[in-house]
Amino acid sequence: MKSGENYNSRRTFIKKIAALSIIAAVPSLLVSCKDKLIEITLKLTGTNHILGHRLWLKNFPKPTKEIQIPYLIVGGGITGLSAARQFKKKGIEDFLVLELENKLGGNSANGENQYSKFPLAAHYLPLPNLRDKELLNFLEESKIMVDYKDNLPVFDETQLCFDPNERLFIRNSWQTDLIPRYGNSKEVDNQIDLFLQRMTEFREKKGNDKKYFFDIPKSFCSSDESLNSLDEITMKKWLLDNNFTAEEILEYVDYCCKDDFGLGIEFVSAWAGIHYFAARKHENKKYDDTVLTWPEGNGRLVKHLKLSVENKVLTNHLVYDIQINSNGVIVSAFNAESNESVTILAEKIILATPQYINKFLVPERKSIANNFHYAPWFTASITLTDISDNGSFPLSWDNVIYKAKGLGYVYNQHQNLEQIIDKKVITYYYSFSSNDIKKDRKELLKKPIEHWKELVLSDLKIAHPDIDQYISAIQVHRIGHGMISPVPNFLKSKSLKEASKSIENKIFFAHSDLAGISIFEEAFHQGINVVNKIVDGTTLDS
Numbered sequence: 001m002k003s004g005e006n007y008n009s010r011r012t013f014i015k016k017i018a019a020l021s022i023i024a025a026v027p028s029l030l031v032s033c034k035d036k037l038i039e040i041t042l043k044l045t046g047t048n049h050i051l052g053h054r055l056w057l058k059n060f061p062k063p064t065k066e067i068q069i070p071y072l073i074v075g076g077g078i079t080g081l082s083a084a085r086q087f088k089k090k091g092i093e094d095f096l097v098l099e100l101e102n103k104l105g106g107n108s109a110n111g112e113n114q115y116s117k118f119p120l121a122a123h124y125l126p127l128p129n130l131r132d133k134e135l136l137n138f139l140e141e142s143k144i145m146v147d148y149k150d151n152l153p154v155f156d157e158t159q160l161c162f163d164p165n166e167r168l169f170i171r172n173s174w175q176t177d178l179i180p181r182y183g184n185s186k187e188v189d190n191q192i193d194l195f196l197q198r199m200t201e202f203r204e205k206k207g208n209d210k211k212y213f214f215d216i217p218k219s220f221c222s223s224d225e226s227l228n229s230l231d232e233i234t235m236k237k238w239l240l241d242n243n244f245t246a247e248e249i250l251e252y253v254d255y256c257c258k259d260d261f262g263l264g265i266e267f268v269s270a271w272a273g274i275h276y277f278a279a280r281k282h283e284n285k286k287y288d289d290t291v292l293t294w295p296e297g298n299g300r301l302v303k304h305l306k307l308s309v310e311n312k313v314l315t316n317h318l319v320y321d322i323q324i325n326s327n328g329v330i331v332s333a334f335n336a337e338s339n340e341s342v343t344i345l346a347e348k349i350i351l352a353t354p355q356y357i358n359k360f361l362v363p364e365r366k367s368i369a370n371n372f373h374y375a376p377w378f379t380a381s382i383t384l385t386d387i388s389d390n391g392s393f394p395l396s397w398d399n400v401i402y403k404a405k406g407l408g409y410v411y412n413q414h415q416n417l418e419q420i421i422d423k424k425v426i427t428y429y430y431s432f433s434s435n436d437i438k439k440d441r442k443e444l445l446k447k448p449i450e451h452w453k454e455l456v457l458s459d460l461k462i463a464h465p466d467i468d469q470y471i472s473a474i475q476v477h478r479i480g481h482g483m484i485s486p487v488p489n490f491l492k493s494k495s496l497k498e499a500s501k502s503i504e505n506k507i508f509f510a511h512s513d514l515a516g517i518s519i520f521e522e523a524f525h526q527g528i529n530v531v532n533k534i535v536d537g538t539t540l541d542s
Contacts, residue, residue: 046478071095075352077106081305082527110299116425119297142304170402174393180248202278214278235273236265262375272486371495377482406430483518
């Protein structure tokens with residue numbers, strides 16, 4: 001994401017007015033305390049991998065209950081919730097959602113402490129392309145988009161990221177924007193400018209069918225195969241082949257790829273890397289280079305989607321067996337709370353679950369699922385009294401440290417109008433980008449929280465040398481299979497197409513990994529399209 005440099009926006013004005021009113025009313029609250037904290041409270045959370053791993057053994061008790069339902073949705077992430085919403089839009093209320101975790105949302109779920117809500121993973125939504133009417137409709141019904149003016153959407157200013165929205169710590173100084181500019185040579189700046197120009201060309205490029213080569217959702221992309229060769233090489237090879245050799249540009253693009261795909265430029269395909277920059281069209285110049293965000297990140301979007309599943313969800317339920325019969329599907333699920341199993345008889349089932357789960361539920365899909373790669377992640381939500389630095393640029397929503405191990409941190413209270421707060425909460429992001437993600441996943445799950453605490457602190461101390469003096473708590477959230485990673489020869493592969501095919505018109509598949517790109521928009525449209533296919537026999541969004 002690239003931000004602008006204009007801080008005279010209405011969103012800046014809104015925040016300044018709120019701050020001035022509080023300062024005028026309570027001047028004494030401006031006194032800060034910088035006493036060194038003696039102890040840091042550590043907390044380790046994560047997806048329920050222990051229960052999930054029981055799929056390998058399937059040592060579950062025999063079912064003692066039975067439920068009958070026309071439509072069963074397995075998975076309460078964005079795709080499953082979007083499918084539920086689409087059922088309701090079609091006038092269908094007779095469905096049930098099963099979720100392994102104790103909360104809905106998947107990678108868009110959030111946490112909360114006494115000071116702030118915070119994202120556990122996904123933390124923002126870029127403004128949709130104008131062609132994405134279905135997503136715009138959802139944002140309008142959620143009162144995130146409030147109107148149209150001159151045929152362009154108008155968004156609630158308080159839900160658009162306030163300025164300053166991002167900064168980069170490079171060469172011992174903070175600069176605005178995440179593209180390295182501070183202290184560059186003319187040659188480096190020329191390479192950066194040329195790279196951005198090339199990405200603009202890709203953004204505008206259309207195939208023989210007059211569709212964009214790069215679009216969101218990916219189903220909108222051109223079927224013209226003339227750029228398919230980009231999927232056969234890594235993004236790093238494409239950069240070097242096109243004489244983009246400056247360290248600054250390689251680091252920047254590497255960061256961007258890790259941000260969306262979990263893996264960096266050495267491991268993701270050039271098609272995927274270019275898609276990151278070229279798929280968003282920036283048609284509404286009023287909001288160019290801004291995003292929608294909230295203290296809880298995309299947990300706010302989950303909150304709106306959850307309205308469709310009220311009293312239709314069973315959490316802490318793990319599906320462990322699926323059988324097809326003449327009437328539909330027989331599903332066996334384990335209730336981790338009551339330690340008992342239940343049989344669910346459904347006419348049709350939607351597996352809104354990733355393929356590394358599906359290979360245990362549908363054994364004939366195992367060979368296909370083995371071609372899907374998922375990068376492990378962790379986030380660390382940190383509570384602290386202060387986050388001082390050298391003051392070269394103000395604390396922003398997104399704060400990235402050049403050449404650090406992690407991906408920086410977001411300031412979760414950035415959107416708060418209340419400027420006087422007892423403690424700040426930031427969320428640090430780390431992706432494991434390597435050629436052995438299985439080893440990385442084991443390391444993530446086995447190493448103690450103290451190890452990850454030290455990694456986080458060593459990274460943050462590059463820009464904040466005394467940050468450990470102000471920290472009172474750290475919550476590390478582990479995600480073993482964080483997101484689908486589009487390695488070369490995957491996005492255009494036969495496996496990706498085969499994994500999407502339904503079985504006997506009874507078992508249907510929908511998940512962001514079937515798009516090959518793990519972003520909110522893809523998950524959202526997967527849910528819509530699978531319901532359209534079930535109800536209308538079409539995958540067109542409607």
